[in-house]
Amino acid sequence: MGRSPCCDESGLKKGPWTPEEDQKLTDYIHSNGHGSWRALPKLAGLNRCGKSCRLRWTNYLRPDIKRGKFSEEEEQIIINLHQVLGNKWSAIATHLPGRTDNEIKNFWNTHLRKKLLQMGIDPVTHRPRTDHLNLLANLPQLLAATNFISNPMNNNPWDNNPLSLQTDATQMAKFQLLQNILQVLGTNPSPPAVPMEALNLIGSQPFPNNQQIYEYLRGVNSVNLSQNIPTSTFPNLDNFHLPNDLHDHIVQPNINGNSKTHVENIHDNNVGNYNQFVSGFQTEHSLPALVSDLPDFSTVKKMENKYNPSIDMSTNPSSTSTTFEAWGDLMDDEAVGDSYNWRDIIE
DNA sequence: AAAAGTTACAACCGCAGCTAA
DNA sequence: CTTAGCTGCGGTTGTAACTTT
Structure with missing residues (x-):
């Protein structure tokens, strides 16, 4: 309580500081320190309120301020x-x-x-944006966002830091997007019209590479992926190579729910692209229902919450009802792809 | 060259919290 | 306990500089 009246006083100068004023303020603080900001203007011979002096000093004149572009x-x-x-x-x-x-x-x-x-990341939640209805129109932005975040150049510099959770969450998002599209294609008698370009685009992207995704793969166990994915729907599957580390590290769940074993020699089993990966995967494994939120985001949320209790766990921005609703809201029209207009391609 | 639009950033406003009288 | 003074903080505004038309 007790708001300062200093800025309400009349007759005090406001607006941009002149070099002379800067010099007076600097000289005074160098000689005397700032002491009471309220008293400073009179002592320094400035026709400003103390608040204005404090702001000028802390935001501009302080000698330890680094100027210039942010690295x-x-x-x-x-x-x-x-x-x-x-x-x-x-x-x-x-x-x-x-x-x-x-x-x-x-x-x-x-x-x-x-x-x-522009990268398709909500600057408030730091998640892929969920305020747009056209899923496929936003694939480029989503993938750009996930690749941006996944880029080591763009990762935070601290290992084992909660901030790196963003990367995991977004990779999960990427994986879930792909998975849900596959599921729609696989479970509907009449697969929806998914533009070839969308599938080509997905196929051209590096597969997510993250331990959390592997954990997710271990954990999925609800609806079986249909056996009749029309592989002809994927014209570009040859481009959908799994990275070596996924081959090397993926852990498959035991169908009986017992201990899990590493899949050895996936390469030898010719699971070298996504087509083969799905073929092998669908016989023993399942996918979560078409939904709603991104299952492991809750884990991420909990971990975030550990570090930021102010995050409201009761609200999940991802909890829409269908795959395409959930993923369709990725971006609004502000976000434009760098090199092409995906809407144009789709249309 | 000039007008209009956009961007960047310094500065201001007002609220909240702390402290001392 | 109440109240006034002070500072810190985050949101917002004003305007100079720059870009586009």
């Missing part, structure tokens, strides 16, 4: 910290020596926020 590392740190801390600009600023909260806030609002939007 890529700084960008990534801000993104990672924002995911955990939200708009706690001062808290974020403590991790970026020489940067002020105001500077970081401005940088976020003018650069990073837009950048994430």
Whole structure:
């Protein structure tokens, strides 16, 4: 309580600071320290309120302020910290020596926020955006987003850091997208019209590569993937190569629910592309129902919540009712692909 | 060249929390 | 306990600089 009246006082100058004012303020603080900000203007010979002086000093004149463009590392740190801390600009600023909260806030609002939007990432939730109805029209953005986040250059620099959860979650999202499309194709008597381009695009993307996905694969066990996936629907499956590490590390669930065993020599079994992978997988394994949220996001959420209790676990932004609803809301029209317009292709 | 639109960022506003009288 | 003073913080605004038409 007790809001400062200083800025309401009349007769005090407002607006941009002149070099002379800057010099007065700097000289005074160098000689005396700032002491009481309220008393400072009079002592320093400035016709400003103390608040204005404090802001000018902390955001601009302070000698330890780093000026100039933010580095890529700084960008990534801000993104990672924002995911955990939200708009706690001062808290974020403590991790970026020489940067002020105001500077970081401005940088976020003018650069990073837009950048994430264009990548198909919600800058508030740091998840793939879910505010759009056209799933397939947004595949490029989703995949761009997941690849962006999966890129080691864009990962946070801290191992074992909660901030890396974003990467896992998004890779899960990517996998789930693919899986749900396959499921729709496989379980519907009349598969929906999925544009060839969409499947080509999926097939051209690197398969997600993450331990959490492997864990997910171990855990799925509800609806059997239909045996009659029309493989002719996948014109570009040859491009859908599994990465070597997936071959090497994937763990298949034991159909009896007992101990799990590593699949040895998947390469030798010719499960080298997604077509073969699915063929082998569908005989013994199952997929979750067409739904709703991304199963392992809840795990991620819990882990996030561990570090940020303010996150409301009761609301799940992903909980829409169908695959295409859930995944269809990925982006709005602000997000435009870098090199082509996917809508045009689809249409 | 000029007008219109956009971007970037410094600065302001007002609320919240802490402290001291 | 209440209240005023002060500071910190996040949201918002104003405007200079830049770009596009």
